[in-house]
Amino acid sequence: MTKLLLAVHVLAAVITIGPVTVAAGMFPAAVRRALAAPGEPSHLATVRTLHRICRVYAVVAVAVPVFGLATANSLHVLGSAWLITSIALTVLAAAVLGARILPRQGSALTSLDGPAELLEPTAVQRAAGQLAIFTGVFNLLWATVTVLMIIRPGSTTGA
Template sequence: MTKLLLAVHVLAAIITIGPVTVAAGMFPPAARSAAAAPGDPAHLATVRTLHRVCRVYAVIAVVVPVFGLATAHSLHVLGSAWLVTSIALTVLAAVVLGALILPHQGSALAALDGADETPDLALVRRVAGQLGMFTGVFNLLWATVTLLMIIRPGSTTGA
């Protein structure tokens, strides 16, 4: 049962967190492009799609810690320092996504999708710059969690 839980946990992480990291990273340049070409519906559609991917996959990604905790319980490592650190970093990544990335994407999209024919380029550029930083932090947090999961103290892999 532990192997099944671990497999579902790893697959869920790849399938849900991967698209969020990619879409969040693509959003700032796409928003800048959409602001530079306000009449181009393709640019705006790209920004909308990237924001939708981030929102939807953020919700679905809840299965990752659920199966991670179930796996940790079956391995009897719930109190391990590497796991507690991973949980804390996962919570922090979720906060960065939910409190910083998604709202900033929403404000950039609102500026681009407003009733005006010309978007507020300064706002979109500023928000895109902030999003680049927030996305970098988000990705760094997930990379750290991944490393902790692979190179965990007391690993039974012998590596």
């Protein structure tokens, strides 16, 4: 059962967190392209699609910690420092995504999608810059969790 839980945990991480990291990373550049060519509908469509990917996969990614905790429980490592650190970093990554990235993406999309006379390009550019920073933090948190999961103390891989 532990192997099945671990497999589902890893697959959920790859399938859900990967698209969020890529889409969130592409979002600021897509916003800048949409600002540079305000009449181009494909740029706005790209921004919409990237935001939708981030929103949908963020919700589905709840499966990652659920199966991770189930796996940790079956391995009897719930009290391990590396796991507690990973959980804390996962919570922090989720907070960055939910409180910083998704709201700013939504605001940028609303600004780009609204009437042209209400568009404030400087504010949208600033939001794109902030999104790039927050996305970098989000990706760094997930990279750290991934490394902790691979080189965890007491690993049976011998690494």
